[in-house]
Structures are given as C-alpha cells and as structure tokens.
Amino acid sequence: MNLKRLKIIFLAACIPWLAQAEKPNVLLILVDDLKPAMGCYGDAAAKTPHMDALAKRGMRFDLAYCNQAVCAPSRFTLMLGSHSTSTGLYGLGSQLRQGVPKAVTMPQYFAKHGYRTESLGKVFHIGHGNKGDPKSFSVPHFHDKVIEYLDPASTDGGKLTREEALFTNQRLGQIRSLPRGAAFESPVAEDADYADGRVAEETIRRLEAAKERRTKDGTPFFITAGFVRPHLPFSAPKKYWDMFDPAKLPMPKNEVFPKGAPQVALKRGGEIAAYKPVPTSGQVGETLKRELIHGYYASTSYADAQIGKVTAALDRLGLAKNTIIVLWGDHGWHLGDLGIWTKHTNFEQANRIPILIIAPGVTKPGSVTKQLTETVDIFPTLAELAGLPVPKGPQPIDGVSLVPVLMNPQIRVRNHAFHVYPRRKLGRAIRTERYRLVEWKNHAQPDGKIEYELYDYQSDPHETQNHAATRPKVVGELKAILAKYPKPATRSRRPDKGRKK
Numbered sequence: 001m002n003l004k005r006l007k008i009i010f011l012a013a014c015i016p017w018l019a020q021a022e023k024p025n026v027l028l029i030l031v032d033d034l035k036p037a038m039g040c041y042g043d044a045a046a047k048t049p050h051m052d053a054l055a056k057r058g059m060r061f062d063l064a065y066c067n068q069a070v071c072a073p074s075r076f077t078l079m080l081g082s083h084s085t086s087t088g089l090y091g092l093g094s095q096l097r098q099g100v101p102k103a104v105t106m107p108q109y110f111a112k113h114g115y116r117t118e119s120l121g122k123v124f125h126i127g128h129g130n131k132g133d134p135k136s137f138s139v140p141h142f143h144d145k146v147i148e149y150l151d152p153a154s155t156d157g158g159k160l161t162r163e164e165a166l167f168t169n170q171r172l173g174q175i176r177s178l179p180r181g182a183a184f185e186s187p188v189a190e191d192a193d194y195a196d197g198r199v200a201e202e203t204i205r206r207l208e209a210a211k212e213r214r215t216k217d218g219t220p221f222f223i224t225a226g227f228v229r230p231h232l233p234f235s236a237p238k239k240y241w242d243m244f245d246p247a248k249l250p251m252p253k254n255e256v257f258p259k260g261a262p263q264v265a266l267k268r269g270g271e272i273a274a275y276k277p278v279p280t281s282g283q284v285g286e287t288l289k290r291e292l293i294h295g296y297y298a299s300t301s302y303a304d305a306q307i308g309k310v311t312a313a314l315d316r317l318g319l320a321k322n323t324i325i326v327l328w329g330d331h332g333w334h335l336g337d338l339g340i341w342t343k344h345t346n347f348e349q350a351n352r353i354p355i356l357i358i359a360p361g362v363t364k365p366g367s368v369t370k371q372l373t374e375t376v377d378i379f380p381t382l383a384e385l386a387g388l389p390v391p392k393g394p395q396p397i398d399g400v401s402l403v404p405v406l407m408n409p410q411i412r413v414r415n416h417a418f419h420v421y422p423r424r425k426l427g428r429a430i431r432t433e434r435y436r437l438v439e440w441k442n443h444a445q446p447d448g449k450i451e452y453e454l455y456d457y458q459s460d461p462h463e464t465q466n467h468a469a470t471r472p473k474v475v476g477e478l479k480a481i482l483a484k485y486p487k488p489a490t491r492s493r494r495p496d497k498g499r500k501k
C-alpha cells in the first residue's frame with residue numbers, strides 16, 4: 001500500500017464526512033481590507049466579538065499572508081490558487097478570462113464535483129473594468145456596492161464621485177474630472193442601509209434555501225459571502241462609531257520610512273488621497289489621522305456584526321456540524337505606520353492577513369498555528385477537506401494543502417510565504433518566521449539594478465531599518481529560496497485607465 005493511499009485512509013478516519021462519503025458544505029467569508037485588527041489576534045482596541053467567536057471554534061493562522069496587497073489580484077490568487085507571478089494578473093483591471101482563459105476557479109472546481117456554488121457581495125473585484133466571473137458560480141452573482149454613501153454631504157450633494165465611478169465601471173476615462181467622495185460618514189442608520197447588511201440578509205436566505213436543498217436531494221453548497229468594510233470609505237452606522245472612544249485608539253508609533261530602504265519600496269499618498277478631506281498630497285494631519293483610525297475600527301465592527309448574523313443563521317439551521325467555515329481578509333492595511341495609508345506595499349502591515357479555518361471534526365476549537373500561510377493555500381486545503389481530488393489547474397496551483405496543520409498546529413508544510421507587489425520594478429518577497437527579503441527587479445531589463453530589502457522581525461518588528469547591506473549571509477539564504485521560483489509572468493494588459501485601488 002502506498003503512502004498516498006495510507007494518508008487517505010488516515011484522513012477518512014479523522015474526518016467524519018470522508019468516512020461517510022458525505023461532502024461538507026463550505027462557507028467562505030471574505031472581508032475587504034481586513035488586517036488582523038481583531039480581538040482574537042490580540043488587538044485590545046478592536047471590538048470584533050463575532051470573528052473572535054469564530055476563532056474559538058477553529059484554527060487561527062498567526063502568520064498568514066496575502067500574495068499581493070491589492071483587491072483584484074489578491075482575489076484572483078484566492079480563486080485560482082495561483083500566484084500573480086504565475087498568471088500575470090497583477091492589476092485591478094486584469095481580466096481573468098483574458099489572462100487565463102481556461103482556468104478552473106475554486107468554486108468552479110467544487111461545482112464540477114457536485115456542489116452548488118453561490119456568491120454574494122465583494123467576491124471577485126468588480127470595477128476598474130472588471131465584471132466578475134460568472135463561470136465560477138452556479139447562479140448569478142448577488143452584487144452590491146463597495147463605495148456607498150447615505151449622507152449627501154459626502155458626495156457634494158449627490159454627485160457621482162471618483163471611487164463610485166471606478167467601482168461601477170462608469171466614466172473610466174474621465175475619473176479626474178469627478179469630485180472626491182468623503183473618506184468616512186457616520187449617519188444614524190440601520191445595518192441594511194449599507195451593502196454589508198444586505199449581503200448578510202441575502203446570505204442567510206441562501207443558507208435557508210441551501211439547507212432545504214441539502215435535505216431534499218443532498219446537494220452540498222459552496223457559498224462565498226464578501227463583506228466590503230473596512231474598505232474605504234468608512235461608511236458605517238453611527239452605533240458602530242459610538243463603540244469607540246477615539247482618544248483611546250492606538251496611533252501609529254513609527255511614521256518614517258525604514259532607514260536604507262530603496263525608493264521603489266516606498267509610498268506616500270495614493271488611494272487615501274482619493275477621498276476628502278485628505279489633502280491631495282496624501283499628508284494626513286493629527287485630527288484626521290485619529291478619525292481615519294476610528295473609521296477603520298468602526299467599519300470592522302460593522303462588518304463583524306454582519307458576519308455574526310450569518311454564523312448565527314448557520315447554527316440555527318443546524319448546518320454548522322457539517323460546514324467548513326473560512327474567514328479571510330484580502331490583504332492588510334497601513335494605518336499610518338511608516339507614514340503609509342491603505343495597502344499596495346510589500347511591508348508587513350499591508351501583507352499580513354487574518355485566516356480562520358473551522359473544519360468540524362478536524363480543527364480543535366481555539367487552536368492557533370504559526371505555520372506560514374498564503375492565500376493560495378486555501379484552494380488545495382478546501383479541496384482536500386471536501387475529499388475532492390488534488391486540484392491540477394490548468395492554471396499553476398501554487399498553494400499547498402494545510403490539512404496536516406489543521407490536524408496538528410505544530411506540523412509544517414511550508415517554511416516561508418511568498419508575495420509580490422509590482423511598481424516600476426517587480427518586488428518579490430520571501431517571508432520566513434523571522435525575516436522578510438524583498439527583491440526589486442525589472443525583469444524586462446536583466447542588466448538593470450536589482451535592489452534588496454531585509455527586515456528582521458525578531459530584533460526590529462516595526463521595520464525601522466533595511467538590513468540587506470549588513471546581513472549578506474541571511475540575504476544569500478533567502479535569495480536561494482527566491483531563485484527556486486519560476487520567472488514571473490509578464491503583466492496581463494489592463495484594458496482601462498483606472499488607478500490602483
């Protein structure tokens with residue numbers, strides 16, 4: 001008997017639904033721009049009781065990283081199990097079916113194996129020329145807004161704002177002629193006055209229908225629910241803002257770039273400056289800084305409350321015992337640390353993400369692992385948990401299954417995480433438990449200058465210093481890991497002129 005067969009028998013013994021040949025359901029919860037600013041990750045300021053409760057039910061991944069810190073590419077890596085360096089899908093306007101026409105996405109793969117797949121809210125990035133991927137789902141996508149305002153003052157009295165236009169594929173060639181919308185608003189409002197409340201309500205209706213279907217004909221479900229806060233603008237009902245005393249929120253401690261970091265790695269302004277009253281230079285004053293941080297925490301609590309409604313419905317319907325739940329943030333967020341706001345960097349705060357996995361009968365409640373994890377690992381992990389064959393693409397599958405780790409948090413299936421961010425050069429990063437190496441290289445100019453960053457999270461957790469010049473041995477070891485990665489795919493063309501968001 002070979003090892004693979006033994007492993008299947010072992011797994012079948014461990015996972016009740018494999019033994020009974022009964023497929024588990026999957027509920028994938030995506031949260032836009034959510035860094036681990038959550039109680040369960042030790043953030044004392046955060047108020048996230050529902051996500052904390054999820055962490056208590058399964059496994060928390062403490063060293064989880066996105067593969068690229070921007071919405072659309074990050075979601076492609078999740079849905080394909082492929083790095084953007086394998087597909088060329090680096091941009092907000094990158095088109096999945098142009099770049100990888102025959103790709104079989106994770107939900108498509110589950111559908112091929114008898115699942116009914118559904119999607120609600122922000123799943124694939126829609127906007128900047130992108131329209132989602134109908135092939136991935138059994139039924140039409142339930143679409144709702146990302147950029148949303150209730151207060152007319154936020155939109156110059158109801159005008160179409162730049163970000164609203166970008167996220168709804170309107171006036172894409174004339175974005176600069178449109179007014180900026182507000183960075184935040186806090187009206188007295190009901191949860192369902194904003195998209196996340198409506199997405200939660202519809203997800204609950206879908207779960208109810210899925211339960212009936214499962215009882216009637218045994219069809220398992222794969223439902224992906226995408227929540228948009230804490231993505232900007234921080235539009236959330238006042239009651240969530242009122243949960244915080246802004247004077248007590250943590251302010252950034254280090255607001256300067258790391259010493260010795262190459263220019264190409266750095267960022268000022270960008271997305272944050274697309275919202276008023278942020279100065280167009282992107283400089284954020286002290287009062288505004290506190291308001292933005294307040295908005296991020298309030299928006300996170302609002303999203304958390306919607307997630308709580310969905311998980312309560314799962315329990316009420318008796319689905320929790322055979323439903324795998326994954327909670328994932330699409331990338332991290334700079335809250336003024338290093339003087340940077342939003343994402344789009346290769347630094348720790350933009351790339352570290354929350355991942356929670358609850359696999360009934362596999363994960364122990366309240367377990368925690370320091371296994372380095374990437375977004376691309378979720379596809380092969382869910383496939384194995386569901387007893388499906390190992391996904392083979394046709395797109396390159398860069399992820400590894402985390403099932404051994406789910407069964408034992410001490411086990412290691414990889415020794416680093418890989419992520420990238422493209423600027424004038426492509427920044428490819430290797431994150432180990434202790435270090436991060438970033439290589440900035442223009443692959444179209446092999447003789448061009450290559451620049452390196454090295455951060456040591458043991459001695460310098462806040463990235464105050466680039467150690468690349470003084471630690472050649474460590475740089476050499478990490479470069480050797482990077483050298484094993486294939487040559488990065490060239491960028492798939494962007495059909496529009498939308499900016500990075």
Ligand SMILES: [Ca+2]
Nearest residue numbers: 032033071330
């Ligand atoms: Ca995002």
